[in-house]
Amino acid sequence: MQQAVEKADVLIEALRWIRQFRGKVTVIKLGGSVLQDARAMTHLLLDILFMETVGMQPVVVHGGGAAISRAMEKAGLQPKFVQGRRYTDEPTLAIVEQILAGELAPQLAREIQDLGGSAAPLSVRTKNVLLGRKAGLTGPNGETIDLGLVGEVTRVDHDAIAELCRRGVVPIIPSLCVSEEDGTKLNVNADLAAMAVAVAMQAEKLVFLSDVNGVRANKDDPNSLIDSLTVPQARELIRSGAIQTGMLPKVEACLDTLAKGVNKIHIIDGRLRHSLLLEVYTTKGVGTAISRNGIVNPA
Numbered sequence: 001m002q003q004a005v006e007k008a009d010v011l012i013e014a015l016r017w018i019r020q021f022r023g024k025v026t027v028i029k030l031g032g033s034v035l036q037d038a039r040a041m042t043h044l045l046l047d048i049l050f051m052e053t054v055g056m057q058p059v060v061v062h063g064g065g066a067a068i069s070r071a072m073e074k075a076g077l078q079p080k081f082v083q084g085r086r087y088t089d090e091p092t093l094a095i096v097e098q099i100l101a102g103e104l105a106p107q108l109a110r111e112i113q114d115l116g117g118s119a120a121p122l123s124v125r126t127k128n129v130l131l132g133r134k135a136g137l138t139g140p141n142g143e144t145i146d147l148g149l150v151g152e153v154t155r156v157d158h159d160a161i162a163e164l165c166r167r168g169v170v171p172i173i174p175s176l177c178v179s180e181e182d183g184t185k186l187n188v189n190a191d192l193a194a195m196a197v198a199v200a201m202q203a204e205k206l207v208f209l210s211d212v213n214g215v216r217a218n219k220d221d222p223n224s225l226i227d228s229l230t231v232p233q234a235r236e237l238i239r240s241g242a243i244q245t246g247m248l249p250k251v252e253a254c255l256d257t258l259a260k261g262v263n264k265i266h267i268i269d270g271r272l273r274h275s276l277l278l279e280v281y282t283t284k285g286v287g288t289a290i291s292r293n294g295i296v297n298p299a
Contacts, residue, residue, distance in 0.1 A: 014281040021280070022055035024204035025165065029194035031063035033211045034270035035104070042115075044209065045108070047276035048170060049117040056280075057165035060119075061173045061197050063190030064104045071095045083137050088149040088187040096187050100174035101125040108172045119170040122160060124178060124185055129157035130193060132177035132186055151177050151186025153193055156200035173197060191250065195257045204263050207279065208250070209270030214288030215251065217242060229290045231255060251290070258292040265290045 028048065034040055051058045065086070069079050072095055080087040088096065105121035112119035122129045135152040137145040164171045175190035191208070198206040215237070217224040229237070234251055237243045243251050254265045268275045268287030279285040 010282075013283065014277075017281045018054045021204055023057065025057045025059060025198075025201045026051065026205040026207060026280070027059045027061060027194055027198040027201065027203045028207045028209065028276070029061050029063075029190060030108075030209055030270070031065065031190045032209075032270075033066070034209050035062065035064060036066055037271060040271045040273075041111070043273050044270055044276055045112050045115055047274055049112060049115050050277060051280070052117060052168060052170055059161060059165065059171045059173065059197060059201065059203075060108065061175065061190060061194040062100070062104060062108065063175045063193075064099050065190075067099050067104065068096055071099055082145060082147060085137065085147055085150065085189065086187065087147055090149065093149045093185060093187060097124060097176060097185060100176055105172045105174045109170075112170055112172075117170060118168055119172055120164060121172045121174070122164070123172075123174050124176050127157075127160055128178050129160050129171075129173060130175075130177035130188065130196070131155040131157070131180045132188065133179060133181060134184075134186060149184065149186055151179065151188050153177050153188060153196035154180060156197055158200050161197070161201060191253065195253060195262075198262045199257060199260045202261050205266060205280070206254075206257060206262050206264075207266045207268065207276065209268060209276070211269060211271060212247070212267070213269040213272075213286070214267045215243060215247060215290075219244065219247065226288055227285055229288060231258060231290065231292060234290055254290055258290065261292075263292050 048058045072079050077091055101123035105123050109119040109121050130153050132151040132153045135150055136147050139145050161171050175188045175193040177186050177188050179186055194206060213222055213225050215226045217226055234255060258265060266279050266287055266289050268279050272286060275286050279287050
């Protein structure tokens, strides 16, 4: 009986957040080692199905770097990275398209359907919703560094995504775009693609599922997790050097995304069982939430 009461208490705690976020879009970025962990993915997809069932509108954006690198190795191609970004020539792009649009997006949709939900891939092989332009990097002397067939998203087909959400279908969007100039397919950084989708949809939340538990006061200490930050607090952590290395560009990009209208961004460890539900539907959460409105509120 005590266990039953405790379960009821959890549901009552979740009720506040369920009502608050009903009918609102949450963009969920999948990638990294999380995509390689079948058990973690099952729990995350169940979380996404729960969110849709209680009235939220989840939109999934995904990469697949590890699977792409394995496929390139099998094909005898050597991956090349420039400042952490994958250089993409035509043979590489063919593999990127096959892995992301041909395999992972349909697979994620099928798995959600197998769990009792409804999902559909929106990709360059079905209905493309990401349009863009070729992108490069800026070198130390201001020069442009070519990345090959790599792009940045300039426009998102809001209506196509919103229509699926209205029908109770979870959109699955791989990180590829089509050039608005000449129709060329381009490889896109999955974090940046998710941010572009979140801004276009004016999402309530953008959730990054990774293999770290969030922003830490000490980057090497998982127990120093900071569960909630306002934008000024995040900027101060950047200024002081507490946020550094791989987390620094992610948080800076998050702040830029918040400034464009997204209300809250969460960074959580996707390997934790039901981390998505725990972050969204409990008061404390399990990762770091960065708020646009200046109010500290992890949910």
